[in-house]
Amino acid sequence: MILLRDITTPSILDFRGFSAFLAEFFFILFAVISPVLLHSFHLPVFVILPMHWSVLMAGMIYGWRAGVIAGVFSPLLSFFLTGMPLPQVLPLIVVELTLYGFVPGMIREKTSMNSFFAVFIGLIAGRAGFVFTGVIFGKVSVSLWNFVSINFSAGLPAAFLQLFLIPFFVSGFIFLKTRDSNNNL
Numbered sequence: 205m206i207l208l209r210d211i212t213t214p215s216i217l218d219f220r221g222f223s224a225f226l227a228e229f230f231f232i233l234f235a236v237i238s239p240v241l242l243h244s245f246h247l248p249v250f251v252i253l254p255m256h257w258s259v260l261m262a263g264m265i266y267g268w269r270a271g272v273i274a275g276v277f278s279p280l281l282s283f284f285l286t287g288m289p290l291p292q293v294l295p296l297i298v299v300e301l302t303l304y305g306f307v308p309g310m311i312r313e314k315t316s317m318n319s320f321f322a323v324f325i326g327l328i329a330g331r332a333g334f335v336f337t338g339v340i341f342g343k344v345s346v347s348l349w350n351f352v353s354i355n356f357s358a359g360l361p362a363a364f365l366q367l368f369l370i371p372f373f374v375s376g377f378i379f380l381k382t383r384d385s386n387n388n389l
Contacts (some may be wrong), residue, residue, distance in 0.1 A: 216313050217381055219266040228270050231258040235278035235301075240286055253362040255279060259301045260326060260366060263309030264319060264374040271305020295341055300334035319371035327363050331356055 218224065238254035255278050263271020279297045282288055289297045308326035311317050335352055338344050344351045 215378060215382075216267045216309075217265055217378060219270045223381075224266055224270070228262060228266065228273060231262040231270075231274045232278050232281065234258040235274065236282045236285060239282065239288055243288070248358075250358045251361055253359050253366075255282070255297070255301060256304055256330070256359075256362065257366060257370070259305045260308060260323060260370050261374060261377070263305035263307075263326070264312055264322065264370060265377055266309070267313040268306050268309030271307075271309035272302055273305070275302035275305035292343065296334045296337045296343065299337040300330045303333040304330040319374055320367065323367050323370050327366065331359070 219228075235255040235258045238258075239249050242249050242252060242254055259271060259274045259278055262274035276298060279289055279294060279301055283291070283294055304326050307329040308322040311322040311325060312319065334355060335348075338351060338355075339348070346354070
């Protein structure tokens with residue numbers, strides 16, 4: 205029972221200091237580099253959603269501020285360096301990833317809800333933000349239902365993996381980070 209509690213409710217790490225900013229840098233770097241690598245191997249980026257992983261983890265590990273920073277800067281930096289995501293979907297992805305970082309980070313930082321729930325709500329909020337932004341920017345050229353189903357169904361495999369794996373990655377990262385900090389005292 206203790207193991208399950210440790211997995212589902214790890215603490216948020218302080219988002220300050222060199223170590224936290226270095227981790228944030230690597231979350232953003234991974235979000236920029238991973239789509240390029242997947243594209244080079246002709247893998248379906250829209251199914252794997254590589255940027256989403258590190259943004260979710262930034263918010264889950266360091267809280268909503270780190271999640272928002274990763275969510276905003278990852279797609280913008282990627283666009284300026286690689287031209288991806290494409291300009292027509294960039295605003296949608298910025299909103300989506302910002303919500304992916306903000307919502308789970310806020311849930312983890314301000315409530316006692318577990319990591320699985322935080323990821324689940326974050327996934328829904330991010331996708332809803334993508335669709336809402338698409339509607340606002342006039343990017344919906346099919347029926348709203350088709351737009352929603354196309355954009356939700358393509359990323360379902362990644363969403364299921366994120367839902368079940370990210371809480372374990374986060375718990376392990378926090379465990380290792382706090383263990384290292386405790387050993388340095």
